[in-house]
Amino acid sequence: MSNNRLRSWTARCAVLVGVASAGLLAASPAQAEPLWPGGPDIPGVPAIIPGPVVAPCSKAARVCMQLSSNQAWLMDNGKVVYGPTPISHGRPGFETPPGTFRAAFKKEYHWSTMHHAEMRYAVFFNGDIATHIGPIEEKSHGCIRMTPDGARALYDYVSPGDVFEVVP
Known part of the structure; x- marks a missing residue:
């Protein structure tokens, strides 16, 4: 595995587990669409934008x-x-x-x-x-x-x- 590919793979793994550092993030290439806002970029995976959470109750319910x-x-x-x-x-x-x-x-x-x-x-x-x-x-x-x-x-x-x- 080349150094660039290794750096890119390491950066993606670090982001997924929430321990990425600024140096690792800078080493990974930017992708077209993030998986979620502020989340990692994964090639070939379209962005998923979560909608609002909805509950099955009336406006009166606390x-x-x-x-x-x-x-x-x-x-x-x-x-x-x-x-x-x-x-x-x-x-x-x-x-x-x-x-x-x-x-x-x-x-x-x-x-x-x-x-x-x-x-x-x-x-x-x-x-x-x-x-x-x-x-x-x-x-x-x-x-x-x-x-x-x-x-x-x-x-x-x-x-x-x-x-x-x-x-x-």
């Missing part, structure tokens, strides 16, 4: 949760401001009901006496159903389980009274 896709979004006047983030929901016999609800209260740390489990970053929105950190690989007893990042973002974003929409 939180949108879709049970069929196991995803949630934080919303502001119909626009997604965070997400999608992965979730899990109720198992058979403990299904999470779809509908429109309002955040009742939130607790950074809640202990479920019913299920003997901690519920960090809990936001209650439908009686005893809440969003909180939990293993998203398994279904719950009705709550919306979220990753730590997703649960924290939702907890920090919402206030009591905010609209939650749970869609099938």
Whole structure:
């Protein structure tokens, strides 16, 4: 492999893993179209310009949760401001009901006496159903389980009274 080709290949690899330095970038030849704005140039691969993220809820929703896709979004006047983030929901016999609800209260740390489990970053929105950190690989007893990042973002974003929409 020639030195120029080696430099070009090294620069492309460095950009892809996010550790490119200014010297390496200068050594790689410019391509016609970037893969994404500010992203690497890869010969023969057309540019992909991502569109806006869209959630399946109304403009009134501050939180949108879709049970069929196991995803949630934080919303502001119909626009997604965070997400999608992965979730899990109720198992058979403990299904999470779809509908429109309002955040009742939130607790950074809640202990479920019913299920003997901690519920960090809990936001209650439908009686005893809440969003909180939990293993998203398994279904719950009705709550919306979220990753730590997703649960924290939702907890920090919402206030009591905010609209939650749970869609099938």
